[in-house]
Amino acid sequence: MLRYLLHKIALLIPTLVGITICAFAFVRLLPGDPILAMAGEHGVAPARYEELKQQFGYNLPIWEQYARYVGEVATGDFGVSISSKRPVLEEFKTLFPATLELSFFAMIFAMVLGVPAGIFAAVKRGSWFDQSLMGTALVGYSMPIFWWGLLLIIFFSGYLGWTPVSGRIGLQFFFKQITGFMTIDSLLYGKWDAFRSALSHLVLPAIVLGTIPLAVIARQTRSAMLEVLGEDYVRTARAKGLSSARVVGVHALRNALIPVVTTIGLQVGTLLAGAILTETIFAWPGIGKWMVDSIFKRDYVVVQSGLLLIALIVMAVNLIVDVLYAVINPRIRAA
Amino acid sequence: MKKTMTFAAALLAASVLSGMASAKTLVYCSEASPANFDPGTTTGGNDFDASSRTVYSRLVEFKHGGTEIEPGLADKWEISDDGLVYTFHLHPGVKFQTTDYFKPTRDFNADDVVFSFDRQFNKENPWNGDKYLPNLTWDYYTGMDMPKYVAKWEKVDDLTVKLTLTEPNAPMLANLGMDFASIVSKEYADQLQKDGKMADFSTKPIGTGPFQFVDYQLDSVIRYAANPDYFKGKEKIDDLVFAITPDATARIQKVLAGECDVAPYPNPADIATIKANKDVTLMDQAGLNIGYMSYNTTIPPLDKPEVRHALNQAIDRESLIKSLFQDAGATPAENLIPPTMWSWDKDVKTDAYNPEAAKKVLADAGLKEIQLWAADRVRPYNPNFQRAAELIQADWAKVGVKANIVNYEWTKYREEGKKKDRPGAFQIGWTGDNGDPDNFFATLFACSAIGVSNYSSWCDKDFEDLIQKAKKTSDQAERTKLYEQAQVIFAKEAPAFLLAHSQVYAVVRNNVSGFKMDPLGIHRFDGVDKAE
Numbered sequence: 001m002l003r004y005l006l007h008k009i010a011l012l013i014p015t016l017v018g019i020t021i022c023a024f025a026f027v028r029l030l031p032g033d034p035i036l037a038m039a040g041e042h043g044v045a046p047a048r049y050e051e052l053k054q055q056f057g058y059n060l061p062i063w064e065q066y067a068r069y070v071g072e073v074a075t076g077d078f079g080v081s082i083s084s085k086r087p088v089l090e091e092f093k094t095l096f097p098a099t100l101e102l103s104f105f106a107m108i109f110a111m112v113l114g115v116p117a118g119i120f121a122a123v124k125r126g127s128w129f130d131q132s133l134m135g136t137a138l139v140g141y142s143m144p145i146f147w148w149g150l151l152l153i154i155f156f157s158g159y160l161g162w163t164p165v166s167g168r169i170g171l172q173f174f175f176k177q178i179t180g181f182m183t184i185d186s187l188l189y190g191k192w193d194a195f196r197s198a199l200s201h202l203v204l205p206a207i208v209l210g211t212i213p214l215a216v217i218a219r220q221t222r223s224a225m226l227e228v229l230g231e232d233y234v235r236t237a238r239a240k241g242l243s244s245a246r247v248v249g250v251h252a253l254r255n256a257l258i259p260v261v262t263t264i265g266l267q268v269g270t271l272l273a274g275a276i277l278t279e280t281i282f283a284w285p286g287i288g289k290w291m292v293d294s295i296f297k298r299d300y301v302v303v304q305s306g307l308l309l310i311a312l313i314v315m316a317v318n319l320i321v322d323v324l325y326a327v328i329n330p331r332i333r334a335a
Numbered sequence: 336m337k338k339t340m341t342f343a344a345a346l347l348a349a350s351v352l353s354g355m356a357s358a359k360t361l362v363y364c365s366e367a368s369p370a371n372f373d374p375g376t377t378t379g380g381n382d383f384d385a386s387s388r389t390v391y392s393r394l395v396e397f398k399h400g401g402t403e404i405e406p407g408l409a410d411k412w413e414i415s416d417d418g419l420v421y422t423f424h425l426h427p428g429v430k431f432q433t434t435d436y437f438k439p440t441r442d443f444n445a446d447d448v449v450f451s452f453d454r455q456f457n458k459e460n461p462w463n464g465d466k467y468l469p470n471l472t473w474d475y476y477t478g479m480d481m482p483k484y485v486a487k488w489e490k491v492d493d494l495t496v497k498l499t500l501t502e503p504n505a506p507m508l509a510n511l512g513m514d515f516a517s518i519v520s521k522e523y524a525d526q527l528q529k530d531g532k533m534a535d536f537s538t539k540p541i542g543t544g545p546f547q548f549v550d551y552q553l554d555s556v557i558r559y560a561a562n563p564d565y566f567k568g569k570e571k572i573d574d575l576v577f578a579i580t581p582d583a584t585a586r587i588q589k590v591l592a593g594e595c596d597v598a599p600y601p602n603p604a605d606i607a608t609i610k611a612n613k614d615v616t617l618m619d620q621a622g623l624n625i626g627y628m629s630y631n632t633t634i635p636p637l638d639k640p641e642v643r644h645a646l647n648q649a650i651d652r653e654s655l656i657k658s659l660f661q662d663a664g665a666t667p668a669e670n671l672i673p674p675t676m677w678s679w680d681k682d683v684k685t686d687a688y689n690p691e692a693a694k695k696v697l698a699d700a701g702l703k704e705i706q707l708w709a710a711d712r713v714r715p716y717n718p719n720f721q722r723a724a725e726l727i728q729a730d731w732a733k734v735g736v737k738a739n740i741v742n743y744e745w746t747k748y749r750e751e752g753k754k755k756d757r758p759g760a761f762q763i764g765w766t767g768d769n770g771d772p773d774n775f776f777a778t779l780f781a782c783s784a785i786g787v788s789n790y791s792s793w794c795d796k797d798f799e800d801l802i803q804k805a806k807k808t809s810d811q812a813e814r815t816k817l818y819e820q821a822q823v824i825f826a827k828e829a830p831a832f833l834l835a836h837s838q839v840y841a842v843v844r845n846n847v848s849g850f851k852m853d854p855l856g857i858h859r860f861d862g863v864d865k866a867e
Contacts, residue, residue, distance in 0.1 A: 036746040082470060084371055095553060164592075165588045283580040290554060293581070
């Protein structure tokens with residue numbers, strides 16, 4: 001097991017190097033000069049431009065800028081935002097709980113609906129339910145998040161007035177953060193109405209962000225379930241005269257869940273990508289909105305360090321999924 | 336006795352509750368997070384709304400909803416006859432805000448004024464550079480050419496400050512009303528420096544303005560409370576909240592749902608919905624901006640005014656504006672400056688649509704092909720450069736001129752566009768900083784701005800003399816005359832095609848009173864009230 005783990009970790013190193021190069025290069029490939037972007041329509045006199053270039057280190061050869069960047073990152077220094085002048089890591093730490101909370105609820109939404117729907121579709125294979133569920137899943141998967149989010153806001157918040165339009169919690173609730181998770185913090189302070197407000201603010205963004213994972217999970221559960229239902233041991237279980245519910249719920253589901261767990265783990269990347277749009281629409285103060293703002297401001301430092309931090313999280317989650325998978329399924333370890 | 340106690344407790348509870356009920360909270364759905372709360376170091380309108388216009392005040396202020404200057408922290412001022420020395424007399428007894436992170440021990444005085452400016456240019460000042468914040472650039476201070484014009488700031492006594500200039504500069508007073516000229520507390524700065532917490536100066540602001548800072552949750556909510564010691568009198572709203580909402584549609588839905596009271600910049604597509612709603616009012620004003628298209632006046636045949644006039648005449652401007660701005664609307668520009676600005680000359684008109692006349696002139700000049708530049712950005716003064724380019728291309732095709740559209744990314748676009756040898760017609764625009772005509776005429780068309788922001792590379796001696804003279808004269812009536820003459824020359828020489836001044840909008844709930852659209856594009860909440 002330890003060898004397996006070390007092997008997996010060793011594989012991460014080239015990925016990590018690749019990511020630093022990508023983050024560094026992509027940001028520089030973005031059209032537009034950060035100094036001119038900062039100066040706005042005023043423009044900047046040539047002498048002042050050179051002065052600023054030097055101040056920010058953009059006058060150095062590109063490889064030297066990269067070496068500097070890697071050296072800083074290796075020592076845990078993710079730089080200071082050009083626009084806000086605050087350390088990037090500090091901003092990231094402040095904002096990340098919001099993204100995590102939203103992603104968690106999006107995932108709960110996707111799993112609670114996706115797994116049962118997938119099972120049911122598999123059991124009733126070929127029925128109208130199966131057909132329409134798979135059709136809906138395809139639509140959900142292809143839905144542009146931006147459009148879907150605005151549609152829900154206009155209908156549920158604007159027209160029906162059931163949910164708040166955007167934000168994380170009602171503005172009347174104002175307390176110092178403990179964990180950074182509104183739902184937990186409100187409970188720690190014993191404020192039930194704040195907790196309710198936080199939950200009601202989560203509904204729409206969690207649905208929007210959870211839609212794609214929901215579609216993926218439903219489809220994955222269905223196909224895993226179909227495969228398992230055709231296995232010999234299921235036939236044996238049925239032959240023994242077990243109830244259909246027991247066969248499906250115990251014998252088949254356990255085995256079908258292995259690939260589903262992996263799928264769920266791999267959706268973390270999708271969630272973080274989706275968070276960029278979802279957070280922007282719902283004014284959700286997480287790292288997705290932070291990245292978008294920084295791209296528009298040409299804040300090189302935030303964009304490249306933010307990309308790296310997000311990539312690190314996705315890698316960490318994938319590693320955990322790999323390990324979990326090996327724990328559930330010992331054959332993987334041997335391979 | 337017991338009864339009395341119960342009664343007293345009930346009374347207390349009732350008064351506390353009624354106190355809570357009467358606390359007025361105004362929620363503003365702002366469009367973006369502020370970079371920080373030190374207006375000297377930031378450049379965005381959203382930064383200024385959140386810092387300089389709420390927490391701080393300046394020596395002089397712009398009249399609420401206008402561009403005229405009125406007294407601020409300075410009650411009055413004198414300008415020497417040679418226009419070089421400005422003496423400001425400060426309002427006595429002004430208090431800096433008392434918060435849980437700072438308790439002032441003295442009133443505002445001349446030291447604060449000198450410090451507020453000194454820190455922006457004096458490299459010896461510990462607040463000028465890295466000790467305070469990394470990579471500080473003081474963009475507005477340098478952008479407004481302050482280092483060139485300011486010789487020194489001096490304290491005469493506690494309530495008198497003297498500013499000496501290197502040469503006369505009439506727009507200086509307007510500059511001092513700008514956000515970067517906000518007055519900060521030297522006592523607070525000294526205290527933070529002593530405690531080794533200098534960076535707090537940009538995250539926990541202290542000023543003399545109408546509201547004091549309470550809390551900022553990054554990228555989410557900013558909270559302010561009315562400053563009880565505000566020298567112009569405490570505000571009527573008790574709490575001011577900025578709910579940061581970047582998406583324009585979500586912002587408007589929030590106002591309609593009553594989750595916020597004021598929101599800026601609706602999408603043009605939402606304007607009909609807003610107008611149809613009975614609970615909110617759509618406020619609008621011609622923005623302090625201009626969309627235009629610069630011809631490079633140094634490259635033949637565009638060096639001939641008649642050719643430039645002909646190109647202007649060939650464009651069906653009315654249809655162009657309608658197609659570009661749609662429901663949002665825009666005021667066709669007759670002049671470089673918008674009608675809300677002083678010295679705007681109502682008698683000056685730009686070229687009218689006349690393709691027949693244009694065709695002949697252009698044929699005589701032999702103009703068959705021209706470059707037509709379009710950027711990839713949405714600007715307040717031009718929501719779609721590319722669409723504009725295509726429509727102008729079609730209009731010019733009708734008079735026998737083939738336009739080749741040139742595209743670049745926004746920053747690269749301006750970099751290429753300002754080059755002296757850039758050919759053709761270049762779409763661009765400007766949003767004013769301080770409401771002074773100099774900020775349009777000189778910034779955009781002075782000879783010295785060639786290669787910087789004079790995209791026409793146009794240097795006309797008569798025009799230049801007038802605007803330079805207007806810059807050195809402090810008498811506004813005389814300046815007005817000079818700028819009027821400059822507008823006549825501009826119309827005659829046509830270094831650019833003038834498009835429009837866009838409308839700027841805000842959505843306000845009907846129980847809010849006193850909110851005014853501001854030509855400078857800022858959102859102010861002093862003097863605003865809300866009925867329950």
